[in-house]
Amino acid sequence: MKKYILILLAALPFMAVAQVKTVPFDVIRNQLNSGMPLPAEESFNMKGILPAQVRLVQLDIHRGRQRKEPDFSYHWKAPFDFKVEEYEIYVAEPLRSNKRYTFTFSYYKPASTDDLRELRDALYQNLSSYLHANYQVSRSGFSSLNPRRTVMNNLDQIVVSATNRYEHFIAMDFPGFSDIVRQKIEQLEKVRMRDARFNVFGGRKNIDSVRVAYAQQQIEELINMVKAETDQYLSRDMLALADRREITEFETERLPSYLPVNVGFGGAYFSGNFENLDYGSAPYVGVSIPLGNRTFKRYLGNASISTGIMLLNMQNASGETVSGPLIERPIYAALGYKFLNFFRFQAGATITSVQSLGGTERINVYPFVGLSFEFDLNIRLNNQR
Numbered sequence: 001m002k003k004y005i006l007i008l009l010a011a012l013p014f015m016a017v018a019q020v021k022t023v024p025f026d027v028i029r030n031q032l033n034s035g036m037p038l039p040a041e042e043s044f045n046m047k048g049i050l051p052a053q054v055r056l057v058q059l060d061i062h063r064g065r066q067r068k069e070p071d072f073s074y075h076w077k078a079p080f081d082f083k084v085e086e087y088e089i090y091v092a093e094p095l096r097s098n099k100r101y102t103f104t105f106s107y108y109k110p111a112s113t114d115d116l117r118e119l120r121d122a123l124y125q126n127l128s129s130y131l132h133a134n135y136q137v138s139r140s141g142f143s144s145l146n147p148r149r150t151v152m153n154n155l156d157q158i159v160v161s162a163t164n165r166y167e168h169f170i171a172m173d174f175p176g177f178s179d180i181v182r183q184k185i186e187q188l189e190k191v192r193m194r195d196a197r198f199n200v201f202g203g204r205k206n207i208d209s210v211r212v213a214y215a216q217q218q219i220e221e222l223i224n225m226v227k228a229e230t231d232q233y234l235s236r237d238m239l240a241l242a243d244r245r246e247i248t249e250f251e252t253e254r255l256p257s258y259l260p261v262n263v264g265f266g267g268a269y270f271s272g273n274f275e276n277l278d279y280g281s282a283p284y285v286g287v288s289i290p291l292g293n294r295t296f297k298r299y300l301g302n303a304s305i306s307t308g309i310m311l312l313n314m315q316n317a318s319g320e321t322v323s324g325p326l327i328e329r330p331i332y333a334a335l336g337y338k339f340l341n342f343f344r345f346q347a348g349a350t351i352t353s354v355q356s357l358g359g360t361e362r363i364n365v366y367p368f369v370g371l372s373f374e375f376d377l378n379i380r381l382n383n384q385r
Contacts (some may be wrong), residue, residue: 020090022047025105030245037253040097041295042317046089048105050078055240056167057087058110061095065249066102077169080351094295100249108167108239115240119162120253126158127243128227135188137215142188151185152177159230169237177229184222256275260288260344262306264372268350270316280314280322284370288336306336306346315356325353325363332368348368 025048032038046059055078069314076087111119125271134145140285144151156176163174267281287310294301310330314322324330334348350368353361 012339020045022088023091024048024251025103025244025247027051032247032250037251038095040099040252040255041094041293043092043094046074046091048087049084049086050228051107051243052141053109053146054107054242055169057089058089058104058106058167059089059095060106061091061093062104064100064102065382066104066246068106070173091304095252096296097252100251102249103247105245107243107245108243111166111238111240111322116234116236116238119166120234123159123162123230123234124227126162127155127230128223130154130158131219131223131226135219142215142218148182148185148189152182154315155181155226157353159233163233165241167239167241168235169239172233172235177227178227181222181229182223184225186342188218188222220368229299256378260290260338261377262286262288262308262336262346262372262374264344264346264370266310266346266350266368266370266372268314268322268330268352268366268368270322270366272317278317280316281361282310282312282314282330284308284310284332284372286332286372288338288374294338302338302340303357304336304344305333305347306344307331307333309349310350314352320354322352322354325361328353332370334368334370338374342374344372344374 021039021042021044023038023044023046025032025046026034027048036099039042057076059074061072061074063071072091072093074089074091076089078084078087093349110377111155134151136145146154156174159174202322212260264283264287265281267279268285270278270280272278285307287302288306290301291303292300292304308331309324309327310332313324313329316322322330330350332348332350335347336344336346337346347367347369351363351365353363355361377385
């Protein structure tokens with residue numbers, strides 16, 4: 001048995017490093033890969049001409065039609081202080097065979113001074129309006145129309161929504177407003193007033209103007225804190241969305257189907273212990289059915305259900321010939337696991353038969369283990385993977 005294992009190990013071929021394919025995107029024609037299907041079940045590079053002034057390219061990939069959130073998202077950022085005319089994005093997540101995907105290319109260029117001014121003014125107005133509308137003043141103090149956590153979340157969402165057409169060159173997301181703002185909101189809720197209910201900016205004439213001014217001051221302090229933290233996020237390196245191109249439901253290539261074939265050497269345990277072991281061994285051939293696609297599910301893709309036949313009959317310790325039912329060769333069924341790309345270890349059971357002296361056939365099931373060399377047989381089924 002050791003002899004056969006050494007032969008299998010010596011048959012391990014040299015592994016070649018595959019070259020990563022390049023898929024061109026023609027932004028002028030809005031054409032992907034010259035109209036040809038995309039590579040499937042392998043990583044590839046997405047390459048295109050870089051429009052003038054563009055510093056960031058974002059690629060969003062959706063399975064099927066475009067949805068709110070992409071399945072995969074990639075970014076290309078222009079190198080610092082270098083002039084380039086092309087971009088190249090490495091698509092690390094393989095696409096499935098014979099499936100359709102939607103690709104969205106977003107191009108960002110440096111935001112102008114006017115862009116940032118308009119963005120800042122709009123944010124200031126929205127944040128201020130929300131805080132003014134959320135708080136009212138009564139004799140007992142300030143009251144909020146929403147819980148403190150909701151107010152914080154709404155303030156964050158105002159900033160995120162207003163900047164959805166902008167990106168930071170250093171890829172910085174808005175972190176949310178700080179605990180200082182949270183503490184100011186908490187402090188505002190503890191302020192006590194003695195006057196009847198009135199809106200902060202619609203104070204009645206019979207209300208003491210000093211207290212109205214005090215209420216306005218408390219709100220303005222909170223608004224100024226929110227503005228200051230917003231300014232920290234709206235830095236000069238922000239990029240504005242210049243253009244967006246979309247390729248809808250573009251198909252991938254149809255890969256052929258393969259059936260893994262195993263040729264190896266295995267053994268069956270008949271009885272006994274280490275001191276008096278009764279077993280048989282023989283070469284075998286069989287097929288394996290993977291439990292998953294190895295490209296997307298590594299461990300399930302390596303695991304399999306295997307079956308096949310022994311090429312030779314075995315002998316037990318009593319000298320009896322151990323064959324199999326029907327085809328007169330032992331049949332095995334096992335769970336297998338592939339390793340080193342070319343070998344599969346299998347463990348399961350083998351069905352055998354022995355002809356007794358009286359002419360009757362005894363059918364038995366014994367434990368089975370085997371090690372095989374595996375290669376793929378192209379069966380070219382007309383199906384989708």
